[in-house]
Amino acid sequence: MDYIEFLKGLEGIVDEILEKEWAPQMTSTSLAYRIYTHAEKRGLRVTLKDSERAVILFAALGKFKLVRSTPANHYSSS
Secondary structure, eight states: OOHHHHHHHHHHHHHHHHHHTOOTTOOHHHHHHHHHHHHHHTTOOOOHHHHHHHHHHHHHTTSSOOOOOOOGGGOOOO
16 A cells, blocks of 8 residues: 555544544544554554654644643643
8 A cells, every 4th residue: 555545544534533523622642543543443554653643744734723732730820
């Protein structure tokens, strides 16, 4: 399987996750893990690092927006 076909397979997985499982509090790490587990179930040989790269790539292509979050315990009082 060439890289373009591989990315198309991951794109289908990302679309499915965004449609069925997306939640505003989902982190890029949890999205990467979901991509990884869905790919494994479909028989795609993918590493967690591949799925992390896919998150960055598909965000850059405009599939979704990555935003920086700060844990609640890091907020400072004014």
